[in-house]
Amino acid sequence: ICLTFKNGQGTKEDSAGGVWCQGFKVDCDGDDEAKGVVIHQQFKGMKCSYGIAAKATETVTVSVKTRFDPKGTGLELWQ
Numbered sequence: 001i002c003l004t005f006k007n008g009q010g011t012k013e014d015s016a017g018g019v020w021c022q023g024f025k026v027d028c029d030g031d032d033e034a035k036g037v038v039i040h041q042q043f044k045g046m047k048c049s050y051g052i053a054a055k056a057t058e059t060v061t062v063s064v065k066t067r068f069d070p071k072g073t074g075l076e077l078w079q
Contacts, residue, residue: 003052018042021066028055035062 019041028034036053056062068076 023064023066024051024053025064032057035064037064037066 019039021037021039023035023037025033025035032055034053034055036051038049038051040047040049042048054060054062065077068074
């Protein structure tokens with residue numbers, strides 16, 4: 001599963017920045033951990049943070065990328 005979000009609100013002001021992502025991991029159920037990304041931005045002056053995470057186990061691999069080249073091939077996401 002791959003999940004991506006466009007930075008910003010889809011307006012010309014998006015190029016000014018102000019949107020950032022941070023990866024995280026937390027202990028989960030003893031020996032396992034949850035890994036994910038939180039995206040921080042503002043909508044009409046209201047600060048907003050949202051994220052997604054998954055539980056990594058012996059049989060489930062979870063990788064996190066906080067950025068990639070949307071004009072590229074996407075290969076860096078799958079390596």
